[in-house]
Amino acid sequence: MREFRRGLLATLPLAPGVVAFGLLYGVMARQVGFSPWEAWAMSLIVHAGSAQFTALGMWEAAGAIPIILTTLVINLRHLLMGASVAPHLRGLHPLWKALLALWMSDESYALAIAEYERGRGSHWYFLGANVGIYLAWPTSGLLGALVGTAIPDPGRYGLDLVFPLAFLGLLTAFLKDRISLVVALGAGGLALLGADLLPGKWYVIVAGLLGSGLGLLLEEVKEAWRNS
């Protein structure tokens, strides 16, 4: 239970970011014709920010199937996140794994995986981080939908910086050698390129796959060098 609380509290610094985008989501949902309760329900049930914004954007023009397929494609990056956290969850009861997957967001994944990397991670901490983000997202969405008037762009106040800055703070847990640093720089560069050329969130998947592949390659080269 202490670990759960630790994970929950770790989400607090990210709350301004979640709330800023939650409010914006609520307002946008109203503009598309959602009732506040529908806006709330979508966040409660789906709990996937980027996919929800995209779904709102196509709501009036597209049918159910395109919206669901787009959601799938945008969230494919979670396959990569799930794969990297899986070794830490081995031996857990299947129900625990199913529960941890339920509310795994980019943010709670980042918090949990960094804590595992530092040797302090646990499934209770992971769950606490999941729940922390999950509490803030639908609540702020409902609030935004109830207020319903225009809310300024989070970017104007630098609130869109909260997530990347949090990821930056967590990234330090992984920068332990030169290879990791090269991977970070390489993946960052690939992501910039990918964000320009690819639709949706594909840049995360491509840069994540190629960047980590580069790390493996460099590690093999280093091994071969040492053994020669």
Add this chain to the structure above:
Amino acid sequence: MEKLLIFAGMALVTYFTRYAMIAALGREMPSLLRHWLRYVPVAVLAALIAPAALAPQGELELGLHAWAVLAGAAVAWRTRNVLLTILGGVAAFWLLRVLE
């Protein structure tokens, strides 16, 4: 009612993406795969950061966001603390916006 069905469909495919690999990689895995997975978090985090810092509007720009993230990087490097990194980066953003 139709909305709820769409929400359920969205939730289902989302859950699939979150659960599939956690379930599939539950057992002992080959060492190559394990080594590769060790580099995934650093690559994914960097991939989430770079465009938000250097292309916040979709176009490459060396603007307020980039400098704020650079300031955040300095704080992160010194403190390794998430809260301080956020505060430092957002404070830099505000400061630069006032000075602009």
